[in-house]
Amino acid sequence: MKKLIVASVGVVAALALSSCSGTGGDAGPSTELNVYAWADEIPQTVFDAFTEETGIAVNVDNFDSNETMISKLAAGNSGYDIVEPSQYAVQQLVGQELLEPLDKSKIEGIDNLAPKFADPSYDPGLQYSVPWVWGTTGLLYNATCTGGEEITSWTSLFDPKWKGKINMLDNMLAAYIAGLQVNGYGADSTDEAEIAKATESLIEQKPLLSGYNSTNYGELVASGDVCISEAWGGTSTAKIVEQNPDVHYVLPEEGGSLWVDGLSIAKGAPHQDAAYEFINFLLRPEIAAMATNDGGLASANAAAQEHVTDQGLLSNAAVYASDEQVANADFIVDPGKAMRFYQDGWTRVKAS
């Protein structure tokens, strides 16, 4: 009996104690930086390079959704310096006064950003965020499954022909991109009647769906369990497309949408100097390119493109959608007061 306790406690305690060596003990100001980011969007290689150059140790924690990150920051006292909110989350964080305004005099290299991100609607003048990676919301389909038919429009997601073989992202704002655009409205609509019409379309669509899934939909499309899925462009989608010649990612002719995950400084960040140093480091073209080289994501940094080792990615819609492809794409921004219309609608869709 004693043996059991000694053995099991011993094994785990040994594991546990060695964890203390991870965080630097006697940290003065700016020898440490606490980052709260999407998993793998800032590659480990970037953190390693930063630590090597500056001597600043970086603690990285990941969140699974903007909402989780916001509730952590809203509780106050989180201890994070750098957070990586998506575009609409920037607005929500600013609305709750959870971000520090960026001191532009401390930031170098902001001109490296692509023009479409220099003055975005969700954060005019980039007062609170510096775009890091971006992507699109579009369609992922399996050509074997569709019998060779090319899918080019959201209407396919609402077509009874594919009954039981359609997947939608399990995310309210993402689902409404298709719901609104298929009706000819903008994906950032705040109009009650338009949102109600989109809700109707989504309710009509529901019997046709295989399901709502925003985690492993890529694998479902690859395996043929699902023929067509609404999808986020980015690492996992690019990987699926690369591994399966039959699987294609396209932006719908109605426009689709753009998402951007950027770097912001949390209110009351304990290591602000290090945070600015980190932002400047990530604005360097050769570092920004690592988001593509090591993370498989499109960098918001235009100057980074020449440092991308696999230049083919620059014309791969699942990673870098071209300017003409994204010409009609809408930024999904925080709907503000119209949020209620979306929520009421989505509740109805889910319960129908």
Added chain:
Amino acid sequence: MDRIVNGIARGVFVFLYIPIVAVIVYSFNAAGTNTRFDGLTLQWYVELFQDASLMQTLRTSALVAVITATVATIIGIMFALGLARYRGRGRGALMALIALPLIVPEIVLGVALLSVFSTTKMPLGILTLVLGHLIVSLPLATLVLMSSAAMLDPSLPEAATDLGCTPWQTFTRVYFPLLRPAVVAAWLLSFTTSFSNIVMSTFLSGVGSTTLPLKIYSSLKTGLTPSINALGALLILLTLVIVLLVGVSQMRRILVESRT
């Protein structure tokens, strides 16, 4: 009829191990995805050990689970012994109180605790994780211990006192040996509950205290890496090593006794 029951029961054991076998098999899968099988590789195990951040989260989970399980078991023993000897009114209410956290959805408890900790200015980290896990594992640990404590002869403490034992001696020499199997079961149950918790951890982890399930959950967006299968397979191995180390026979005894 008994033969049919035996058949069903054996089927249940197979059923329980189906996904475990799959995890082990797919941890050697050369294809980077679970949808195909492309031959054998050890690549994912190599990647696993190179993944410093994943190993760090494993250590955090282990630390939190050990502390949680130990604290939950100690409090559980005290409560179970106290309740077994308590003859006053409101026994039912006390039992309901200790079971209360079981019937509140974890997300509700997690968010509410987050606001409690933020009003008291308690920084998020290992401590808040332990407190959060404690409240979900304490009811389970206590319920296991209570069933054992209730079987103890109520005259034991009197006998011990008559023999000149101090209360502490009564506990260490009389109670603890009798409760030992239940103590081990309660500890293991709390450890498992804490080690696998996602929801409380989501809201109560802080800088540098991401747990393993949190790490796995947050990497769902970019797709689970096959290294996760490798880690799952390794944890099963670790379990088996512990079981063998302790000796299957001892484990049997512990579990049989603890469940009476």
Added chain:
Amino acid sequence: MTATTRAIHLGRQEKPKRGSLLLLIPGIASVVLLGVLPLFIVARNSFAVADDYGGITDGLTLENYAKLLDPVYSKTLLFSLGLGLLNTVVCLVIGYLTSYYIVSRPTNRQGFLLLLVIIPFWTDFLVRTFAWITILGSGGPIAGILGIFGIAGFSVIPSNLAVVLGLLYSFLPTAIFPIYASMRSIDPSLKEAATDLGASWWGVHRRVILPLSSPGILGAALLTFIPTMGVFVIPVLLGGGKDPLVGNLIVTLYTEFRNQPMGAAVSMVLLVLMLASMALVGLALKRSSTKRTTTKKTEA
């Protein structure tokens, strides 16, 4: 009884009582500070108003509860209760049979079998769930084997069948353990006696084993039914997320909708329902135990 002996007697009775109260304090304090206190906040929030950014304003309103009268919520609640009941029944039947099997093994093998039941749960929940997706999906081994026999297109992912399977998997140990515990304390001679008196297999179970293991069965029912209400990952990953459970509703309200007051209101309703079901089980237990004592008395 003389005054002195009474004093000694009283002293003895009171001393352990005070001591036992002290022993109860850490447990009570933990639950009050970490469980009841947060619940008060939840209860308060269920009457509050959400602001535009997911915060909570100081207002006091009944609107959150009034909104719950909308049929969309009752539909989700009814579906969850239905699925919870189904899962509970399936878990109880299989848990009962498995427990019976374990109890009928030699004593020295029973612990090992119980250990076999819990080991799978020391792997991560998501890892196990993804393994099920692989197994039941079209690229998995079942589809492969069926494919050899010319049956193409097998896949039960996503489906409600997969959800039931996933729930059964997750809750089976919680059902087996309490039932096993109460079955073990049944005197084996009772079963033999019943068999000798010519009772059929079914008769032995209906008249002897089932009634005597009812406390464990009721306990297992609670431990299965209540947590099923809070489940939210299984319906999405295995079921396609088309039929949300109360757990999904609460998670959506708390996270995606950033509407804590509404989420709190749903939680309070769920809490009351669960407390009611607990009280019902408690009552059932009490009745069955009094019934048993009265039967015993009549028999005597």
